[in-house]
Amino acid sequence: MAILHKPSFHFQKATFENPFHRSPEEKNETWIKYIFDPHVTVVTTKTHDHSNNKADGAKEIETIKQFMDKKTLFFAWISLMLVSTVVALERGTTSTYAAVATSHFNELGLLSAVGVVRSVLYAVTRPTIAKLADVLGRVEALVLAIIFYIIGFAMLAGGSNIATYFAAHIFYVSGEVGIQFMEAVFATDTSNLRNRTFFLALPNFAYVWASWVSAPIASGVLKNSTYRWGYGMWCIIMPVVSIPVCIILLRLKFKARAMGLEYGKAVRNFRGTFSQFDMVGLILFTAGLCLLFLAVTLATSPTSWGQAHILVMIIIGPILLFIFPFWEIFGPKYPFMPSxxxxxxxxxxxxxxxxxxxxxxxxxxxxxxxxxxxxxxxxxxxxxxxxxxxxxxxxxxxxxxxxxxxxxxxxxxxxxxxxxxxxxxxxxxxxxxxxxxxxxxxxxxxxxxxxxxxxxxxxxxxxxxxxxxxxxxxxxxxxxxxxxxxxxxxxxxxxxxxxxxxxxxxxxxxxxxxxxxxxxxxxxxxxxxxxxxxxxxxxxxxxxxxxxxxxxxxxxxxxxxxxxxxxxxxxxxxxxxxDTDEPTQSDSEVDSSSIDEKIHPHDEEAQYEQHHDMEASTSPENIPQISEGMEEEKKM
Known part of the structure; x- marks a missing residue:
């Protein structure tokens, strides 16, 4: 008997949960214990079956990690530390060049506006680069960030007017934030939870000494040359120091592809790639933030709030941000911010x-x-x-x-x-x-x-x-x-x-x-x-x-x-x-119970349903469907 499936264009089932919802076990506790000593609620694929909704980039890095030995990991981190050092030195010098560059264009009064552009880009770039890393892959996201970085500094060095100078900030700030964010992503991908804090802090180690060196570098450049070389030298330095880490990651990616274990095939399928991006969610979030914070920062006096362009941004920005969570809950199959x-x-x-x-x-x-x-x-x-x-x-x-x-x-x-x-x-x-x-x-x-x-x-x-x-x-x-x-x-x-x-x-x-x-x-x-x-x-x-x-x-x-x-x-x-990269919330779990059972040990109904689902999934009539699904995934 044929089974009729619902059309694929229907909205996803909402999975919104109250972060302060009290489980049956927690309702037996005092409010003091519930507030100040709460149970650990872990988001897992067992409690939320979204394993089939993993984006290709997320699947790919889990495969690449299998080929990363200690030697490869060591050289990857050494090369990534070089990249983080360059970013630290660059961030310490560009603030000095900004005042000189805007003065060169006789637009020193616009220096504060440069800060506005940077702040807004810092807010909206990270979510975008995160989605790129999850959909296209870690390597592609890092390379794209480096390209943006180089283009931005080339425009800063060669720009002939203030308009080009502002446009350059869109590229270079996006690239800079993207590189820094991918450093954190690499730390996440290559460490277990026990060592995660150390590896997240490691790329920032350069700021311990770069903070004191940046000022003499900027002074020396301006004394012996111009701000254009101060900007332009990073177009040369960044590609050189980023080549080793890119080569290491590309080598692992090609090794996975040669063994038929690559998942990032959506890169060559525009429709498949686009469906994983949640473009509507990204536009709602980034546009809402941009409009709201541009309005707040550009309103320099009480009378500014009555200006037409400020009012438009103040009204539309919050509306987009209000719509955003509802879209994420009910709309995309691959939500940008899963509820x-x-x-x-x-x-x-x-x-x-x-x-x-x-x-x-x-x-x-x-x-x-x-x-x-x-x-x-x-x-x-x-x-x-x-x-x-x-x-x-x-x-x-x-x-x-x-x-x-x-x-x-x-x-x-x-x-x-x-x-x-x-x-x-x-x-x-x-x-x-x-x-x-x-x-x-x-x-x-x-x-x-x-x-x-x-x-x-x-x-x-x-x-x-x-x-x-x-x-x-x-x-x-x-x-x-x-x-x-x-x-x-x-x-x-x-x-x-x-x-x-x-x-x-x-x-x-x-x-x-x-x-x-x-x-x-x-x-x-x-x-x-x-x-x-x-x-x-x-x-x-x-x-x-x-x-x-x-x-x-x-x-x-x-x-x-x-x-x-x-x-x-x-x-x-x-x-x-x-000592793993997945959530586990007990020091000595030697039993085979699931995380859900450890968190809610008295939820007998949930345990029964889970046991019933396991029996159903391993029944003889369902085994051909599972095998067929595995073969289907290999063909994609």
């Missing part, structure tokens, strides 16, 4: 924490460098080095978190400790920002805060990976990092609004000798108070008092947010980091 991943409690909580962390740091970090130069009388070089203390401190402390994860196989204690240290660091920062305290005391407070940050950022990614199946970790990482970027953009918008509106009022109060034109210069030109009013003069002291008052207000919200992060960290599950 069963987003609604996992661990995923939800860590994303909330990293959003709050970014919000807290960038609320005062946005004007950290100007504050050091104006209120602490530091040079550009000294102020930059002081800012880099946080970068170096957070990078080094992340390796200590990795050591704890390796030997104790748990991450919740590290995150709680990081939240406590981070809260202490912000409190010390607030106290030692006063003019009466020495700069060394402020730097120590920044070191304390950096240790807390290092115990939060990378460890929370490892915690996400411990509850999400391997073929979803790229998407989960992209969501996590994008939400962190969203937090920084929101914080920068709030900080900028407070600075522009409150600083002139404080200047009028503490420095009434300034004319409206001079006050405008002090607010909008970093070098104006430094050049016009030398350190120690009454005028400079008045300006310092006004700026300090603004900075004090910028530090109020971070203190409150840091307290919330500390409390919320206790609500995370104490996930287990095992």
């Amino acid at each position: 069963y991943v987003i609604t996992n409690r661990t995923m939800f909580t860590t994303c909330l924490l990293i959003f709050c962390y970014a919000l807290a740091y960038f609320l005062y970090g946005t004007y950290y460098l100007p504050w050091l130069m104006v209120c602490k009388n530091l040079s550009v070089k000294a102020a930059t080095n002081t800012v880099n203390v946080f970068v170096v401190g957070s990078t080094v402390s992340s390796f200590f978190a990795a050591a704890y994860a390796k030997y104790f196989k748990r991450m919740k204690p590290v995150i709680i400790a990081g939240a406590a240290i981070y809260m202490l660091g912000i409190g010390l920062t607030y106290n030692y920002r006063k003019p009466t305290h020495r700069l060394s005391q402020f730097i120590v407070s920044q070191c304390v805060e950096a240790v807390g940050a290092g115990f939060l950022q990378t460890p929370m990614i490892s915690m996400i990976h411990a509850v999400v199946p391997h073929h979803n970790v790229v998407t989960a990482t992209a969501i996590y990092q994008s939400i962190m970027t969203v937090g920084s953009i929101v914080a920068e918008a709030i900080a900028g609004t407070l600075y522009r509106q409150s600083y002139p009022k404080q200047l009028a109060k503490h420095a009434p000798f300034l004319s409206p034109r001079e006050a405008h210069q002090v607010v909008n030109n970093l070098m104006a108070p430094i050049k016009l009013y030398p350190w120690g003069t009454p005028e400079r002291e008045a300006i310092v008092t006004a700026f300090n008052d603004i900075y004090r207000k910028l530090l109020y919200p971070p203190i409150i947010i840091a307290g919330f992060i500390f409390v919320a960290a206790f609500t995370l599950p104490n996930v287990y980091l095992g």
